[in-house]
Amino acid sequence: MAGSSFGHLFRITTFGESHGGAVGVVIDGVTPGLELSEADIQKELDRRKGGQNFITTPRQEADEVHIMSGVFEGRTTGTPILLILYNKDARPAAYDDIKDKFRPGHADFTYLKKYGIRDYRGSGRASGRETAGRVAAGAVAKKLLARRGVQIVAYTIRAAGIPCTTFDESVIEQNPLRACDLTAAAAMEARLRQLQEEQDSAGGIVECRVRGLPAGLGEPVFDKLDAELAHAMLSLGAVKGIEFGAGFAAVDMKGSEHNDWMNSNGFITNNAGGIIGGISTGAELIFRIAVKPVSSIAKPQRTINLKGEETEIRTEGRHDTCILPRIVPVVEAMTALVLEDHFKRQAALMA
Amino acid sequence: MAGSSFGHLFRITTFGESHGGAVGVVIDGVTPGLELSEADIQKELDRRKGGQNFITTPRQEADEVHIMSGVFEGRTTGTPILLILYNKDARPAAYDDIKDKFRPGHADFTYLKKYGIRDYRGSGRASGRETAGRVAAGAVAKKLLARRGVQIVAYTIRAAGIPCTTFDESVIEQNPLRACDLTAAAAMEARLRQLQEEQDSAGGIVECRVRGLPAGLGEPVFDKLDAELAHAMLSLGAVKGIEFGAGFAAVDMKGSEHNDWMNSNGFITNNAGGIIGGISTGAELIFRIAVKPVSSIAKPQRTINLKGEETEIRTEGRHDTCILPRIVPVVEAMTALVLEDHFKRQAALMA
């Protein structure tokens, strides 16, 4: 109820603050007998971590994952898996100057209003660092989905106002933006360097595709596959919108244009983005999310302090200029969690 | 788990198919002592029902609600409230011609793939008629929210390609589109008549605003207020996207442009749409949803039958040309359900 758990049958609970002792996740409901090593998880965490290039935070967390339970002799046992990452490069002192002021665009104000107390060190629980637990759990879900023949790929399609105009999946991991278009990626990079000089930041759009998904996943009526994916994506602090298939462009179409006709080979078009009535159609699942620009900027901004007095703030610290390349593995992880959960729900329904 | 329940502490479970015995809802967790009559609920159902004008289905369901439990001497008792609407104007025979074909844009195919069996009469459980239960439950949530000083208003801002350019809340219930701009509404109406002649349909965008919401609602990290609203909205079959505040427009902004600064009066701007870090800021909550064009059109379309053979289909029956005016009360209802649930969750956390 308190919101730190996600999923029903493949269920995760994350814990941890940016500058507390550790962050991580407990996963309950993992199919027993799966081969699982720390390396399987580490490779996904390495895609998420900072310090990879000029775009991302210089904070150097090793983000080394430890499997503390639920795995025996290299295989999952069906019992809860605790994955823990100790915080090492925490510098809480660096946050002393912000403990009395609300950073614009940050959850400082809302956390204080909600809880009456807040851990101000590096955004505490609201830190992007919380997503490390999600990525770790997502790595396990991905392994199970791979056995089912399901592949998930996410990538940047727009950043700092610059759109990708081609789609080449092979280049995604070869450019710092994780964009699907190298030319656009170069332009994005140039624009981001400029923003960094301006002590400013950028947002963009991430697209995600899932292949190999059978028709029939998703639970009418409230736990539609798209409803749960939307829930998952909007649970990321930087995400302000989501659309499936034709998405917002569908609103100006006629029914005759939007409806995906079928022939004996299946769906001819895919305006629905692979989900109709909340259930997978068997076509490629495709959605896009709107990522707001990074809130933490060094540029001076107006705000108030705890007493309600007007003041100025510069968010120093070690921040990303653009979060997109790091959000890509998180999007994949959350998608994997939703899908693995729905496979199990479908199995339960038909049992 | 099977997906027909929504909410945690103010929890609803809907039931019913379009042409079965009844549709409705059980609500568990309603605060005891609330004055509640069938009239309170009926007025919201009347906003949702068909047959109101040329835009909506000519199906004439009285949609008369019956309170069967949980209310004693005009007050809620804190026990489950069953609200039931008997199906009266059901004409299952009208659906005989579609029982062997998959209607494009409909959940016919996906339901069959999921369940291995489907009630084809009027889309069965996938029918928009299922939302009657949601609206009935939402009416109860609205009454509780009114006591908390919270108001919710939804309205059409775009339909059939025509945008509203002004915002006048007083006209919403005075035009068949429930648009916030009478001039635009007239243009939409003309365009819809034309589409109706073409045996086609339209979609659009609904916007929703919530006022009077205190700061501090929403549960980090997975059950953020926006995550749960997104879940709620995407659980509507016709919705293909959602955005909060600046939404997709935020992706091209710089951090310095998007961040909402504060002064001693509160937030100066509201790009966040009233939610930061998943928690309400106390500013107006605002979001928009993308509604796809109605799938059921009389125009002939290509599809396949149960045997996988290619064929043609014309979806006769009694359908809406544009669902927007009827989805408006559903959006308000789902918003009310999410908010009332979060008020209770916050009370539990602080208890």
Next chain:
Amino acid sequence: MAGSSFGHLFRITTFGESHGGAVGVVIDGVTPGLELSEADIQKELDRRKGGQNFITTPRQEADEVHIMSGVFEGRTTGTPILLILYNKDARPAAYDDIKDKFRPGHADFTYLKKYGIRDYRGSGRASGRETAGRVAAGAVAKKLLARRGVQIVAYTIRAAGIPCTTFDESVIEQNPLRACDLTAAAAMEARLRQLQEEQDSAGGIVECRVRGLPAGLGEPVFDKLDAELAHAMLSLGAVKGIEFGAGFAAVDMKGSEHNDWMNSNGFITNNAGGIIGGISTGAELIFRIAVKPVSSIAKPQRTINLKGEETEIRTEGRHDTCILPRIVPVVEAMTALVLEDHFKRQAALMA
């Protein structure tokens, strides 16, 4: 959260007060494709209903069940099944004299303390009538379990101080106590007639056995099979205790006496009652519940009224002298609900 739902994957929500419009249940998660008719459910409800003989309440409810959703052409569709029983023989006026007094042993006082309001007509929600919904849902679970080869049988082993000394399953439905020993049943009957003359009531013990259960059901660590069965049984208002296998007698045994040894045919003894570590062993599952004497007695008793003043009360109305024969089908139903849910949970885990 508000407590009217039970189960996770085969999930029921009951609703209704004794003298409101109706009682019943919504079941979500039923495997699609199961043949299901009202007759299947009615036969279990008929075992539970009053007016069967001198032991039970003379209230004559037909308890006719109506399937309102989730079944199409005689088969379940996988969508929620609403089962409703309209209240017909309600005589709320008969309860006018008790609306200001707390009946000893009844939930009158606690409901008022909890909710600040109560429906005093026939105990409202606390009425045994609420269990009709459970029995109806249990009938569906039983059909599914029968397909899995699982049989459940419950029966009285002690009533009004008289124990059964033999076990003959064939006589259970042939005596008004549903006892497993005809001689004991005759003695119980005689004793109950005497208690009825004294305007008093009796309790007893019900035993339940499950056969055909495979080894491996139950979810460590909190949702052990026995933990969930205990939850289910103690959710019956009249039940004050439960024990599995050797139960309370196990406390005086040595480990060497209590441990069930195995040979190549399986377990040699069954002190564990078919569950070890919360998981079924494959041996017969066996448990017993303590049922308190019926609270409603015509004999005058001391109590207080709403103002806290001391007074006397005689609970007239139409009450059972001993609830055991009617609780037997409820015990079977609740057992079926727990088991069916665990079959689905096991399927999900291994999926």
Next chain:
Amino acid sequence: MAGSSFGHLFRITTFGESHGGAVGVVIDGVTPGLELSEADIQKELDRRKGGQNFITTPRQEADEVHIMSGVFEGRTTGTPILLILYNKDARPAAYDDIKDKFRPGHADFTYLKKYGIRDYRGSGRASGRETAGRVAAGAVAKKLLARRGVQIVAYTIRAAGIPCTTFDESVIEQNPLRACDLTAAAAMEARLRQLQEEQDSAGGIVECRVRGLPAGLGEPVFDKLDAELAHAMLSLGAVKGIEFGAGFAAVDMKGSEHNDWMNSNGFITNNAGGIIGGISTGAELIFRIAVKPVSSIAKPQRTINLKGEETEIRTEGRHDTCILPRIVPVVEAMTALVLEDHFKRQAALMA
């Protein structure tokens, strides 16, 4: 769903195997602002740990708890609290001889049947060591309950066949059995030394009382306070039964004897044990649990191996002769978890 979580609003998830990296718990939903230190938790863990005297296992785990999240500057923040205890005195090699045999009375066989794989080292997840996480979480719940004026005390009332005949709360922590009667405790001790020489073990009964509980806690109809306490207690592997108030003795009473009459001071008797209709009455809450004799005994026993062949086994290792004194703090912890959860549920209902 997979069973490692308990509670709804004060929700815990335990993890860990006896001989894995660590055991512990994540608690979500803790009221923010509570003063909390490791010492608060350690004192309860110290009551549970082994090596305290001849009755309990000689395994010497320091059971040192670490708070890894959710506490900032000595106060809870409302975010998840991870409490972790690293396993130090693990000797997996000692279990090599049992990896191919099923220990009588142990969950070896059932875990293997359920999961198809098992961590045989010290019973893995089925180890009593898992309860350390429960006790740690219970310590937090106890602190919150103390603020509400609620006290919980559990103690041994029967062990190795010897009953307590007096009740002196002050002696409970002064004898190795945690019995409420020093004379009985001495007799129990003598009997246990004898059983230890016989390489055998004993069980007994633990009673628990709760004082200061207001009337009105508990959720009709399925989540009755007694139903949830029964669930909690039967989730302990060694517990085979539970009874409330008069319990199994109630079955032979007449209604007129069992009903608790009220006068202007409240309830005159307490046969109900403080719960009627699943809701607390405001009287003392009282229940008893049946604890089976310890399964692990050095005495040779007959069993089978993984191949189904008959063989003999002697459970060496470091085991308790009688688990009662160590189960007492676990019973208190589980009771605290149930009660704190219900306080929050009641707050949510009335919000």
